[in-house]
Amino acid sequence: MSELTTSQHFIGGARVEPASGEYFESTNPATRRVLYRAARGGAADIDRAVTAARGAYEDARWRDLSQTRRGRLLRRLGDLIAENAEELARMETEDNGKLLREMRGQLATLPEYYHYYAGLADKIHGDVVPTSDRRVLNYTAREPLGVVGAITPWNSPLTLTSSKLAPALCAGNTVVIKPSEHTSASVLRLAELALEAGFPPGAVNVVTGFGGEAGQALVDHRALAKISFTGSTATGSRIAAATAGRFVGSTLELGGKSPNIVFEDADIANAAMGVVAGIFAAAGQTCIAGSRVFAHRSVYDDLLERVSDRARSIRIGDPLDEKTELGPLAFEGQRDKVAAYVDIGRGEGARVLTGGRSTDGGLGGFFYEPTILVDVDNSMRVVREEIFGPVLAVMPFDTEEEAVRLANDTEYGLAAGVWTQNLARAHRMAARLDAGTVWVNTYRAMSPMSPRQGFKSSGAGVEHGTETIKEYTRLKSVWINTGEEPVADPFTMRS
Numbered sequence: 001m002s003e004l005t006t007s008q009h010f011i012g013g014a015r016v017e018p019a020s021g022e023y024f025e026s027t028n029p030a031t032r033r034v035l036y037r038a039a040r041g042g043a044a045d046i047d048r049a050v051t052a053a054r055g056a057y058e059d060a061r062w063r064d065l066s067q068t069r070r071g072r073l074l075r076r077l078g079d080l081i082a083e084n085a086e087e088l089a090r091m092e093t094e095d096n097g098k099l100l101r102e103m104r105g106q107l108a109t110l111p112e113y114y115h116y117y118a119g120l121a122d123k124i125h126g127d128v129v130p131t132s133d134r135r136v137l138n139y140t141a142r143e144p145l146g147v148v149g150a151i152t153p154w155n156s157p158l159t160l161t162s163s164k165l166a167p168a169l170c171a172g173n174t175v176v177i178k179p180s181e182h183t184s185a186s187v188l189r190l191a192e193l194a195l196e197a198g199f200p201p202g203a204v205n206v207v208t209g210f211g212g213e214a215g216q217a218l219v220d221h222r223a224l225a226k227i228s229f230t231g232s233t234a235t236g237s238r239i240a241a242a243t244a245g246r247f248v249g250s251t252l253e254l255g256g257k258s259p260n261i262v263f264e265d266a267d268i269a270n271a272a273m274g275v276v277a278g279i280f281a282a283a284g285q286t287c288i289a290g291s292r293v294f295a296h297r298s299v300y301d302d303l304l305e306r307v308s309d310r311a312r313s314i315r316i317g318d319p320l321d322e323k324t325e326l327g328p329l330a331f332e333g334q335r336d337k338v339a340a341y342v343d344i345g346r347g348e349g350a351r352v353l354t355g356g357r358s359t360d361g362g363l364g365g366f367f368y369e370p371t372i373l374v375d376v377d378n379s380m381r382v383v384r385e386e387i388f389g390p391v392l393a394v395m396p397f398d399t400e401e402e403a404v405r406l407a408n409d410t411e412y413g414l415a416a417g418v419w420t421q422n423l424a425r426a427h428r429m430a431a432r433l434d435a436g437t438v439w440v441n442t443y444r445a446m447s448p449m450s451p452r453q454g455f456k457s458s459g460a461g462v463e464h465g466t467e468t469i470k471e472y473t474r475l476k477s478v479w480i481n482t483g484e485e486p487v488a489d490p491f492t493m494r495s
Helices: 043-058 067-083 085-096 100-109 111-123 157-170 185-197 211-220 233-244 268-284 297-313 332-348 400-408 423-432 466-472
Strands: 005-007 009-011 014-016 023-027 034-039 136-144 147-151 174-178 204-206 226-230 249-253 259-262 292-296 351-354 371-374 391-397 415-419 437-440 473-481
Touching (some): 009 043, 034 185, 043 147, 043 174, 043 204, 043 211, 067 085, 067 100, 067 111, 085 100, 085 185, 100 157, 111 157, 111 466, 147 211, 157 185, 157 466, 185 204, 211 233, 226 233, 233 249, 259 400, 268 415, 292 400, 297 351, 297 391, 332 391, 400 423, 415 423, 423 437, 466 473
Parallel strands (some): 005 034, 147 226, 174 204, 226 249, 259 292, 259 415, 415 437
Antiparallel strands (some): 009 204, 023 034
8 A cells, every 4th residue: 555556346356447447546534645546436347246246146166165165265264354464454544544553453353254154154044844734844945145235334344344245155145345435445455355265256346436326336236136235324215215116135234323321320430431432432433433422410520521531632643653542534525524513513502622623633634633512412413413523422411211311312223332330220221222232331342243233214134143144145935745645626625
């Protein structure tokens, strides 16, 4: 990534020039330096990729491969990711500005996705179903869907791509990936590693480009069996409508405005660090960001002081520097969006306790200060709408009932945090919060083994765990008459 390069699509096991011959530039958000030129994909490129994926799906080298051997390929891909972890981590840091030390941590655990699904590959099976006639055998089978499309975002390209790619391949599908135009490099490299691991050419394809061009063409392709998307709720809604009209399945992981609730009996030091991690880690550019904090009135001032003190001391700068704690936002438009929301908050009456300003981080990049808003309520746009940046809104509450009501007063339902030493309360809150993931006395914990689902406008379908295999397979019921008696005339009444 140190020299300006030109990146083509990855289709059918090879780098391929875009049909239009057009390219676009990807920029390092910390320095505004152009990193590389990526192929600008369109409908012709998507069609070529889907055709390659369909050919690989029907090829005996993949179709007839045993499930156990399929698992071996996944394990080998996980091992190759581990062997190339430093290269991949630096790619993502330069492409989207996330801290190198954070990316090293992600790359250290990323092979687990592939190892987990490697072990699951030969555990995918149907059942024998009892029938009223013992001469009739009825069994079910789970089959792959075919060609799966994956549209992935810029905030965690490899992790969020892997949450789709690993189970899709595990189930026997082939995949076409359209990564974010802001972060193409690491996903292209991942496709090369899949080929090196032994997956047949065409099993993993990548078409780079913009959502309205390559992404829309992928969603609309008639040969696509499923689409899996991570991104905004608005885009997810359009994808759901488009695929539903063709009876094509979709898995959608969408936006969030997650509450982090601190009760009076919480360990305040731990809760404060959980709040900081929930909103300022990754510069707040995560769908599960704990962007709304509700603190019991008796601990509100103490918590606010601890969180604001830490926010003021967060070190902003070069994400490649091990001492940096907050990197840039991923691109200029995102930085401007965050700044605009803070201005909206001011106009609504919110008070900026700390932060609230854009900065170049000393590098000329797209940075924004860790920001805390107070004097806010649930009617304000800065509390209701996803900002996707390091902006925290803090509000007091008095009772558990009020905390539940405030937390659930949102169109989203992706995640929630609860801080309490009361075990009974922890279980009550977990049961009553409208969120697919609830953390108690921790935040942002994640594992490929644990299923994740968004409620309400936060999505549809399941990612991670064994449950996601159902998203990438279809169920077939087979009936076999094992008897040798003649088949009865259907118009003759039986005695």
